[in-house]
Amino acid sequence: MYYAVTIATLITMAMALGRALLGPTIYDRLLAANMFGTKTVLLLSVVAFLYGRPDFLDLALVYALINFIGVIAVLEFIRERTGGDGADKATGE
Amino acid sequence: MTIVLDILSWIMLTAGGVFVFIGGLGALRMPNLYTRMHAASLTDTMAAVLIIGGIMLQAGMTLATIKLATILLFLLFTSPTASNALASAAILSGLKPEEGPLRRDGDAE
Amino acid sequence: MSTATRTVARMLALLIPLVAAWLLWSGLYKPLLLGLGVFSCVLTIYIKYRMDYFQTEVFALQFGRRLVAYWFWLSWEVVKSSLDVARIIVSPSLPISPRVMTIKASSKNPVDQATLANSITLTPGTLALDVYNNEIAVHALTEAGADELAKGEMDRRILALREK
Numbered sequence: 001m002y003y004a005v006t007i008a009t010l011i012t013m014a015m016a017l018g019r020a021l022l023g024p025t026i027y028d029r030l031l032a033a034n035m036f037g038t039k040t041v042l043l044l045s046v047v048a049f050l051y052g053r054p055d056f057l058d059l060a061l062v063y064a065l066i067n068f069i070g071v072i073a074v075l076e077f078i079r080e081r082t083g084g085d086g087a088d089k090a091t092g093e
Numbered sequence: 094m095t096i097v098l099d100i101l102s103w104i105m106l107t108a109g110g111v112f113v114f115i116g117g118l119g120a121l122r123m124p125n126l127y128t129r130m131h132a133a134s135l136t137d138t139m140a141a142v143l144i145i146g147g148i149m150l151q152a153g154m155t156l157a158t159i160k161l162a163t164i165l166l167f168l169l170f171t172s173p174t175a176s177n178a179l180a181s182a183a184i185l186s187g188l189k190p191e192e193g194p195l196r197r198d199g200d201a202e
Numbered sequence: 203m204s205t206a207t208r209t210v211a212r213m214l215a216l217l218i219p220l221v222a223a224w225l226l227w228s229g230l231y232k233p234l235l236l237g238l239g240v241f242s243c244v245l246t247i248y249i250k251y252r253m254d255y256f257q258t259e260v261f262a263l264q265f266g267r268r269l270v271a272y273w274f275w276l277s278w279e280v281v282k283s284s285l286d287v288a289r290i291i292v293s294p295s296l297p298i299s300p301r302v303m304t305i306k307a308s309s310k311n312p313v314d315q316a317t318l319a320n321s322i323t324l325t326p327g328t329l330a331l332d333v334y335n336n337e338i339a340v341h342a343l344t345e346a347g348a349d350e351l352a353k354g355e356m357d358r359r360i361l362a363l364r365e366k
Contacts, residue, residue: 001103005144008110012117012136019120019129027126027183034175035120035133039113041168042144045161049148057160058227064164068171075182112288119291127329128300131287131343135326139284142277156229173323173330180331180341190302190331190341 002050009043030074037067102150109143116140126183127190130176137172141165209256213247220246268363275359280325287326287343301348304337308361318360322351 013036020032041064048056112135119132145165152158184190224239225231250256290297307315319330319338327347331339342348 001106005106005110005113005147008114009144012113015117015121025126025183025188027179027186027188028129031126031129031133031179032120034172034179035117035136038137038141038168038172041164042113042141045145045148045164048157049151054157054160057157057164061160061164061167064167064171068175071175072178075178079182079185112284115288115291119287122291122296123298124296127341128298128343130329130341131327132291134323134329135284135287135291138280138324138326142280156226159226169324170320173320176323177319177330180329184331191300 002046005046006043006050009039009046013039013043026078030071030078033074034067034071037063037070041067098150102147105143105147105150109140109147112136112140112143125191126188127180130180134172134176137168137176141168141172212256213251216250217243217247272359272363276321276324279356283325283327283347286347290343298343299345301342301345302331302339303342303348303352304339305351305354305357307333307336307338308357309364310336311364314360314364317363318357321356321360 016032016035016039020029020036023029041060044056044060044063048054048060116132116136119135120129123129123132142165145161145168149158149161152161220243221239224243228235228239307318309315309318315333315336315338319333322328322330322338322340327343328351329341331341333339340348340351342351
């Protein structure tokens with residue numbers, strides 16, 4: 001049963017990668033990257049039990065943390081680069 | 094009792110796998126960014142709850158279950174935050190969401 | 203309560219979850235590891251103290267029966283709308299008709315508004331775009347989902363969370 005879930009997750013990761021390659025906007029790619037990261041967390045959790053190695057769960061948690069911080073950091077970077085008006089509206093009332 | 098839990102966890106894992114697959118399919122099929130985010134949120138909430146819940150039932154009362162619960166709680170708190178940040182950044186950059194029934198040539202530029 | 207006691211109380215409120223997390227995570231109870239754990243927790247508290255974390259008001263959800271009941275209600279909503287969205291995705295004609303609308307957040311409390319926006323996003327088929335002036339811009343995948351949200355059931359339930 002773990003195998004089925006692992007394969008489904010891997011296929012979805014491939015589809016997210018396809019969306020990241022197709023684009024068309026940078027936000028689509030970022031959404032795909034976020035999805036890929038979430039699926040990696042799920043995959044790591046399942047693989048931990050598939051191979052009976054519970055220490056993979058620590059990796060899953062760290063990956064969840066890094067994925068979230070990474071997406072926010074890239075968004076911040078894009079906003080800095082695309083100009084001031086967006087940044088003003090988002091931070092101040 | 095064990096067999097009931099086993100069957101329940103198998104059902105949850107299978108359903109989770111199906112939802113993950115459908116979410117990925119939606120991310121490929123949907124016509125523009127905002128509709129794709131709905132498909133992504135399908136895999137972030139429903140599929141994550143089902144898969145991690147299914148594994149938790151298999152693990153029983155161990156430290157692994159607590160770790161899994163922490164991972165699930167963290168995912169459920171961060172994924173809407175990341176989606177909100179992504180959506181508002183896209184809005185601010187001038188990417189307007191389309192309304193009304195689907196147009197076949199509706200890919201956002 | 204004086205400022206100093208409040209600071210110490212907030213430090214303790216952070217220290218207890220940190221120690222619990224360390225003990226649960228390692229699962230090993232050797233003197234060296236416990237010592238490292240105490241060191242890490244105290245270091246974290248010290249860094250947060252230097253960041254003036256304990257001077258500011260800490261947001262806390264009042265954890266109670268109402269919140270748990272709300273979570274159960276929200277889970278059921280998530281299940282229902284997940285099935286809807288899944289059906290839309292697998293149907294060959296892809297019957298979507300996206301709509302953008304604004305709904306009112308009745309509660310003025312920022313934590314409540316964040317809870318409402320996150321609940322909307324967490325439910326597949328609706329997505330919170332922006333929170334501004336006690337109003338939330340929402341992108342809905344279908345007309346039916348938009349109408350369901352416009353009834354304001356979720357808003358009412360969040361407002362009821364704080365009633366004593």
